[in-house]
Amino acid sequence: MDRTRDQVEKIIRDQKPDFVMYDMAYWIPEVARPLGIKTIKYSVVSAAAIAIVLVPARNVVEGKAITAAELSAPPTGYPSTSVVLRGHEVRSLLFVSQPYGEGITFYERACTGMKGCDAIAIRSCYEMEEKLCDYIGRQYGKPVFLTGPVLPESTRTPLEDRWAQWLNGFEAGSVVFCSFGSQLILEKEQLQELVLGFESTGLPFLVVLKPPVGSSTIEEALPEGFEERVKGRGVVWGGWVQQLEILDHPSIGCFVNTCGFGSMWESLMSDCQIVLVPHLGDQILNTRLMAEELKVAVEVERDEKGWFTKENLSNAIKGVMDKDSEVGSMIKKNHSEWRKLLRSEGFMSSYIDKFFQNMQELADHK
Numbered sequence: 001m002d003r004t005r006d007q008v009e010k011i012i013r014d015q016k017p018d019f020v021m022y023d024m025a026y027w028i029p030e031v032a033r034p035l036g037i038k039t040i041k042y043s044v045v046s047a048a049a050i051a052i053v054l055v056p057a058r059n060v061v062e063g064k065a066i067t068a069a070e071l072s073a074p075p076t077g078y079p080s081t082s083v084v085l086r087g088h089e090v091r092s093l094l095f096v097s098q099p100y101g102e103g104i105t106f107y108e109r110a111c112t113g114m115k116g117c118d119a120i121a122i123r124s125c126y127e128m129e130e131k132l133c134d135y136i137g138r139q140y141g142k143p144v145f146l147t148g149p150v151l152p153e154s155t156r157t158p159l160e161d162r163w164a165q166w167l168n169g170f171e172a173g174s175v176v177f178c179s180f181g182s183q184l185i186l187e188k189e190q191l192q193e194l195v196l197g198f199e200s201t202g203l204p205f206l207v208v209l210k211p212p213v214g215s216s217t218i219e220e221a222l223p224e225g226f227e228e229r230v231k232g233r234g235v236v237w238g239g240w241v242q243q244l245e246i247l248d249h250p251s252i253g254c255f256v257n258t259c260g261f262g263s264m265w266e267s268l269m270s271d272c273q274i275v276l277v278p279h280l281g282d283q284i285l286n287t288r289l290m291a292e293e294l295k296v297a298v299e300v301e302r303d304e305k306g307w308f309t310k311e312n313l314s315n316a317i318k319g320v321m322d323k324d325s326e327v328g329s330m331i332k333k334n335h336s337e338w339r340k341l342l343r344s345e346g347f348m349s350s351y352i353d354k355f356f357q358n359m360q361e362l363a364d365h366k
C-alpha cells in the first residue's frame, strides 16, 4: 500500500476531491494538505480499541517498544473502568510496537494518521461510546465524526437454499450459530474443544470456521465419531456463509462469535442471544463493552493463553438459551432495548446525514 503513494498522489492531483478518507495510509495528509484537500482518518474498529492504546497519552518513545507492564494500565484519562484488558490480556496489544509495513510500527502508523488529519471518523455511535470518542478527540485536538453502525438496511439477498432448508427443520430460536470472522484460524486442539462444546449443549448448531492450523479441510480435523454423533442436528462448515441472512433466520436463537467489530454490530441488530469468545485485543474490548457495560451478551471464560474448555463454552450457551435462566432473561431484555434503538426508523440514516453535515462544515472551513 505504501508503495502506491505516487499513484495515489497522481489520482488526488488529477481528481481534486474535496476529501480523502483513509485508514492505515498515514501519509495521505502529507499528500493532500499542500493541495488544499481535507483529510479524514476513518477507523472501523471501536473507539475503545483506539483510545486504550493508540493515543499520545501512551507517551511512546520513538524506536522503543511498548512493554506489557506499560500496557497493564490504561492511558491517563482513559474514561472507562469496565472496557479494559485484564492481566495477561494486555499481551494482545503488544503487536502495536511491531513493524507494520516498512520502517514504521502499527502504533506510529495509526497515531501519525490521526495527528495529520483534519478530522477523525469512527464507525460508532454516541449512545455506546460517547466518552471514548470524546477522549480520542481531546487526545488529538481534532473533531470526531461518527458514522453510526453503517449496516445494510434492505439490500439483502435470499439465504442460500442449502441453509434455508436445513434451518427450516428446527423450531424458532432453537439453533446456535457460530462464526469466527474472516481471519481466525484455530489450533486443531482448540477447534476440537469448540465443537465438543457445541455437541454437549444438546442443541442444534451450525458452526462456520476455517480449517485449523495444519489441516486442509475442516472434516479431517473433527474429533473421532463427532459427525456421526451430531448427525441431523449439528453442522460444522469450512466455507463462507451469508452471516447476516443466517442471523435473520427465525430458527437461530444464539450467536457465538469473537466480537470482531463487524459481528458485534450484526449481533446487536439481530434477535439472537449473544455469546462471545474474543481472540484479538480489540475483540476483547468490544466484548467488555457488550458484556460488562451494555450487559447484552455473555463472555466465555478463557485461560492465560486465551483458550476455553468445552464445559465453559457449553455452560455459557446453555446459560443464555435456558428459558428459566436469570442471566439469559436479563441480557435478552437489555439486548432488545438496544436492538430497538439501533433499528429504529432513521437511526442509522441520521448518523449518515450528520456525518455529511460535518464534512460540509469541514469543507466550508478554509
Ligand SMILES: O=c1ccn([C@@H]2O[C@H](COP(=O)(O)OP(=O)(O)O[C@H]3OC[C@@H](O)[C@H](O)[C@H]3O)[C@@H](O)[C@H]2O)c(=O)[nH]1
Pocket: 045, 179, 180, 181, 182, 183, 184, 208, 239, 240, 241, 242, 243, 244, 259, 260, 261, 262, 263, 264, 266, 280, 282, 283
Ligand atoms: O462466513 C462468513 C464469515 C464472516 N462474514 C462476515 O464477515 C464480517 C466479519 O467481520 P468481523 O469484524 O466480525 O470479523 P473479522 O475477523 O473480519 O474482524 C477483523 O476486523 C475487525 C476487527 O474488529 C477484528 O478484530 C478483526 O478480526 C462480518 O460482516 C460477517 O457478517 C460472512 O458474511 N460470512
